[in-house]
Amino acid sequence: MPRKPLLEFTDKGIYCAKGKFYIDPWKPVDDAVITHAHADHAYVGHKHYLAHRLSREVMYYRLGEINLQTVEYGETVIKNGVEITLFPAGHVIGSAQIRVVSQGEIWVVSGDYKTEDDGVCAPFEPVKCHHFISECTFGMPVYQWKPQAQLFADMNNWWQHNVENNLATVVVGYSLGKAQRIIQNLDLSIGTIYTHGVIENTNEALRRNGVILNPTTRITVDSIKEEVRKGIIIAPPSAVGSPWMRKFQPYSFGYCSGWMAIRGAKRRRAADRGFVLSDHADWSGLISAIDATGCESVYLTHGYTASFTRYLNDIGFDAHEVHTLYGGEEEGIEASSQPSSEEKEQDPKVSPTGVDLEGASSRDDLSEANNKALSLGEGLGGIL
Amino acid sequence: MKAFAQLFLSLDETNKTNEKVRILKDYFNCVPDTDKMHMLALFTGRKPKRQINSTLFKLWALEALHLPAWLFEESYHVVGDLAETIALLFPQNTEQSSSKTLTECIAEINALSTYTEEEKKTWLLQSWSILDTQERFVFNKLMTGSFRVGVSQNLVVKAVADIANLDANVLTHRIMGSWAPEEYTFAQLIQPKQDSEDISRPYPFFLAYPIQETSTVQKSVEDLQGALGDAAEWQAEWKWDGIRAQLIKRDGQLFIWSRGEDLSTDKFPELHPFMKDLPDGTVLDGEILSFRNGLPLPFNVLQTRIGRKNLTKKILEDSPVSLIAYDCLEFNGEDIRYKTQTERRTILESLHHDNAHPEIFNISPLINFSSWDELSEIRGQSREMIAEGIMLKRKNATYQVGRRRGDWWKWKIDPLSIDAVMIYAQKGHGRRADLYTDYTFAVWDGDKLVPFAKAYSGLTDAEINKVDYFVKRNTLEKFGPVRTVKPELVFEIGFEGINKSTRHKSGVALRFPRILRWRHDKPKEEADSIETLKALLGENEL
Numbered sequence: 001m002p003r004k005p006l007l008e009f010t011d012k013g014i015y016c017a018k019g020k021f022y023i024d025p026w027k028p029v030d031d032a033v034i035t036h037a038h039a040d041h042a043y044v045g046h047k048h049y050l051a052h053r054l055s056r057e058v059m060y061y062r063l064g065e066i067n068l069q070t071v072e073y074g075e076t077v078i079k080n081g082v083e084i085t086l087f088p089a090g091h092v093i094g095s096a097q098i099r100v101v102s103q104g105e106i107w108v109v110s111g112d113y114k115t116e117d118d119g120v121c122a123p124f125e126p127v128k129c130h131h132f133i134s135e136c137t138f139g140m141p142v143y144q145w146k147p148q149a150q151l152f153a154d155m156n157n158w159w160q161h162n163v164e165n166n167l168a169t170v171v172v173g174y175s176l177g178k179a180q181r182i183i184q185n186l187d188l189s190i191g192t193i194y195t196h197g198v199i200e201n202t203n204e205a206l207r208r209n210g211v212i213l214n215p216t217t218r219i220t221v222d223s224i225k226e227e228v229r230k231g232i233i234i235a236p237p238s239a240v241g242s243p244w245m246r247k248f249q250p251y252s253f254g255y256c257s258g259w260m261a262i263r264g265a266k267r268r269r270a271a272d273r274g275f276v277l278s279d280h281a282d283w284s285g286l287i288s289a290i291d292a293t294g295c296e297s298v299y300l301t302h303g304y305t306a307s308f309t310r311y312l313n314d315i316g317f318d319a320h321e322v323h324t325l326y327g328g329e330e331e332g333i334e335a336s337s338q339p340s341s342e343e344k345e346q347d348p349k350v351s352p353t354g355v356d357l358e359g360a361s362s363r364d365d366l367s368e369a370n371n372k373a374l375s376l377g378e379g380l381g382g383i384l
Numbered sequence: 385m386k387a388f389a390q391l392f393l394s395l396d397e398t399n400k401t402n403e404k405v406r407i408l409k410d411y412f413n414c415v416p417d418t419d420k421m422h423m424l425a426l427f428t429g430r431k432p433k434r435q436i437n438s439t440l441f442k443l444w445a446l447e448a449l450h451l452p453a454w455l456f457e458e459s460y461h462v463v464g465d466l467a468e469t470i471a472l473l474f475p476q477n478t479e480q481s482s483s484k485t486l487t488e489c490i491a492e493i494n495a496l497s498t499y500t501e502e503e504k505k506t507w508l509l510q511s512w513s514i515l516d517t518q519e520r521f522v523f524n525k526l527m528t529g530s531f532r533v534g535v536s537q538n539l540v541v542k543a544v545a546d547i548a549n550l551d552a553n554v555l556t557h558r559i560m561g562s563w564a565p566e567e568y569t570f571a572q573l574i575q576p577k578q579d580s581e582d583i584s585r586p587y588p589f590f591l592a593y594p595i596q597e598t599s600t601v602q603k604s605v606e607d608l609q610g611a612l613g614d615a616a617e618w619q620a621e622w623k624w625d626g627i628r629a630q631l632i633k634r635d636g637q638l639f640i641w642s643r644g645e646d647l648s649t650d651k652f653p654e655l656h657p658f659m660k661d662l663p664d665g666t667v668l669d670g671e672i673l674s675f676r677n678g679l680p681l682p683f684n685v686l687q688t689r690i691g692r693k694n695l696t697k698k699i700l701e702d703s704p705v706s707l708i709a710y711d712c713l714e715f716n717g718e719d720i721r722y723k724t725q726t727e728r729r730t731i732l733e734s735l736h737h738d739n740a741h742p743e744i745f746n747i748s749p750l751i752n753f754s755s756w757d758e759l760s761e762i763r764g765q766s767r768e769m770i771a772e773g774i775m776l777k778r779k780n781a782t783y784q785v786g787r788r789r790g791d792w793w794k795w796k797i798d799p800l801s802i803d804a805v806m807i808y809a810q811k812g813h814g815r816r817a818d819l820y821t822d823y824t825f826a827v828w829d830g831d832k833l834v835p836f837a838k839a840y841s842g843l844t845d846a847e848i849n850k851v852d853y854f855v856k857r858n859t860l861e862k863f864g865p866v867r868t869v870k871p872e873l874v875f876e877i878g879f880e881g882i883n884k885s886t887r888h889k890s891g892v893a894l895r896f897p898r899i900l901r902w903r904h905d906k907p908k909e910e911a912d913s914i915e916t917l918k919a920l921l922g923e924n925e926l
Contacts, residue, residue, distance in 0.1 A: 107481045113411075140458070140459055140462050141451060141455065141459055142463055142469060142470070142472040142473060143460045143472075143474075144475075144476055146476065195804055209542060228494055260470070261472065262462070262463055262464075262472075262817055262818065263396065263463075263465070263468055263521075263814075263817075264463070264464050264465070264813070264814050264815045264816060264817030264818065265815075265817065265818065266396065267396065267534070267814070268816070268819075268845070269817040270399055270816045272397055272398055272399070273397055274397075304462075307455065310454070310455075311452070314452055
């Protein structure tokens with residue numbers, strides 16, 4: 001009988017039977033290792049959490065009173081004889097790839113990642129492994145990112161132009177990641193950075209964690225509208241079209257997302273400006289990252305999994321598609337029926353798991369497999 | 385090319401009409417006159433002749449990209465536009481861009497007609513390599529002939545009218561008909577008085593505004609009285625379902641223009657005899673329909689001859705056409721659009737009276753009615769008349785330009801409808817790219833579902849997102865871009881007509897199917913059956 005793999009895909013998340021812990025589980029478990037604090041990876045309800053030090057305050061803010069242990073990148077924790085080490089994923093502040101080692105068998109769970117150094121979070125570091133579990137949110141060759149310097153030059157020009165034309169500037173991006181990346185790259189000589197409450201709460205959590213960010217001003221009922229209109233307003237996707245946002249009219253509103261690379265998606269958002277800015281790797285970033293691990297096999301968890309898996313197999317990788325519930329923050333803006341991470345975030349104490357699982361658990365195939373670990377290959381991916 | 389690509393990008397970046405006009409004016413003010421005319425031609429649907437067919441275009445792109453064909457196809461389904469897909473797949477040239485003008489670029493494209501295939505390929509690959517992503521996208525649009533912009537002709541006309549200080553209606557008229565940007569100069573376009581009029585040039589069509597009704601909310605007689613005033617001020621006709629056309633006779637020559645501004649004189653040879661019999665300097669507006677024994681035939685009969693290159697004897701026999709005229713725009717060489725509806729109607733009637741071919745030159749009969757109540761009653765007979773409803777025209781109104789609220793209204797009858805189950809889904813194009821928006825619907829035949837219609841409009845963006853979410857999680861099988869989905873969602877499908885078809889599995893073909901609403905309240909078992917559908921067929925057949 002072949003040896004049981006060190007990590008397996010279950011209906012609760014990625015599971016290490018030997019170490020008795022889960023990675024980014026979406027149902028309550030005893031022991032959870034978390035790649036990063038986005039809502040589709042860090043759920044409430046686990047008894048114990050392990051995450052990177054810089055995820056600490058954001059996780060407390062979002063998940064409430066949790067039992068959380070934090071570590072630095074490169075620091076190893078041993079659970080039931082299995083070594084767990086975190087490495088930078090370059091996705092958002094505090095995001096980590098999780099390396100799991102036992103008896104010479106090495107697995108890496110990427111969580112979400114990008115390969116470009118954004119100057120805000122620790123840059124992605126390739127980790128050698130036998131088995132790599134990767135995202136592929138933008139796993140189609142039409143997604144190619146421009147260097148961010150060029151993009152922020154455009155954004156600053158746009159802001160300047162708006163100020164000259166008496167237009168307020170609203171830039172929309174996810175509150176953990178995109179927002180800080182924007183804040184750190186704006187030209188402060190143009191004006192002040194104002195933030196929506198949801199964004200500022202995250203900023204404050206990060207500052208409590210010792211992260212140094214450019215100065216930002218929270219928009220409150222006391223803010224003077226004419227002053228705010230001269231600055232730049234950072235808002236979460238949930239603010240688009242809200243009365244809160246309309247107060248600043250007339251404005252020009254920019255949307256930051258990798259989906260903005262496609263004209264159709266851009267037109268659908270009806271944004272004045274679409275900035276192709278993503279915290280996920282683009283097509284060549286994904287391939288180079290996977291290649292750099294030197295892995296024997298790679299598992300694709302979310303994104304264009306079917307096509308990307310097929311392509312990787314075409315070019316000589318041993319690639320497998322697996323089904324998970326990841327893919328919240330960039331995908332969430334597209335499928336509004338999906339409880340987007342932003343919506344969850346507004347009421348951080350409420351568990352979103354019930355809603356999220358509705359689609360999957362109602363399936364006949366799944367109820368049978370309920371609570372039973374599925375072996376690789378015939379895992380949840382087999383359904384799609 | 386740089387300025388033109390930037391124009392495209394800037395127009396994409398705003399939804400505000402005034403801003404779009406400003407961008408268009410900026411463009412006109414910074415490019416040479418020849419570029420202005422080429423831009424006008426492109427933005428009004430006059431694209432250059434296609435020099436490289438899409439098979440070769442794709443093939444050469446694939447060769448240059450070193451990607452497997454299936455991945456190229458899937459990329460296309462994600463992007464929803466061939467030109468954009470190719471533009472995105474090539475490496476980004478951030479430093480490079482083309483210094484050619486739009487005129488030079490189009491001249492190069494036109495020159496391809498004398499090239500060998502090998503020379504075309506070399507030229508195409510060279511062009512792709514020197515353009516940046518946005519330029520490459522616009523260039524591909526020019527090459528593939530699928531040139532559509534998110535700007536109405538009205539806005540372009542408004543921008544030019546502002547710059548040239550001309551009336552927008554005059555300008556709209558001047559850009560109608562057949563002209564080539566190589567011959568028509570910007571100076572000619574904007575001169576205060578045009579002397580050498582092109583004798584084939586049609587007038588801009590006056591389009592009716594719909595009286596908005598849904599299957600659940602109907603307009604009452606009081607609503608009509610309130611919105612339109614006294615019934616006596618209005619003329620009513622049936623709304624015919626054919627091809628809207630303008631028929632011109634000037635200097636002994638005949639021209640037939642369809643609403644899409646296609647010159648289709650040769651497509652309707654049956655109409656030539658009556659046109660020859662018209663006095664010179666006549667322009668008629670009306671609907672071309674298939675007729676037999678003095679009765680209009682359903683639109684699908686006419687459909688069999690649209691798009692045919694050669695009109696065989698059989699087609700002419702099976703689907704003969706006539707005109708139902710309802711307006712006269714030019715009489716004795718004079719533009720009479722300024723006259724009232726009633727005055728123009730009198731002239732139309734006299735032309736009809738004097739014509740020797742009443743079997744092919746009909747005029748739309750006026751409906752006698754004395755109150756909105758009575759007209760509402762009469763509207764119920766539309767289907768028997770093979771009409772789509774009723775047209776209302778204010779008796780003292782002039783013939784205007786484009787779709788205008790106020791003097792012409794179309795009051796369509798409720799569509800036929802049926803509740804059906806969605807069984808296949810496919811990704812959409814354009815702003816619906818990478819979302820499942822094109823659906824196939826089925827009705828019950830015993831315990832089996834038979835597909836009978838495809839529809840992709842009628843849902844709100846929020847509903848589309850929900851259906852897309854459902855499709856992605858309830859896929860049973862994938863066939864290329866098509867997904868078979870778990871039959872579960874029920875929709876009310878509306879359509880204008882239904883006819884027998886040998887081409888479709890269900891045995892019927894629908895006209896204008898669209899989604900009326902999502903029936904959240906109905907389980908799939910309660911969707912309609914093929915018998916219900918076929919019963920509608922019986923009702924609708926004459």
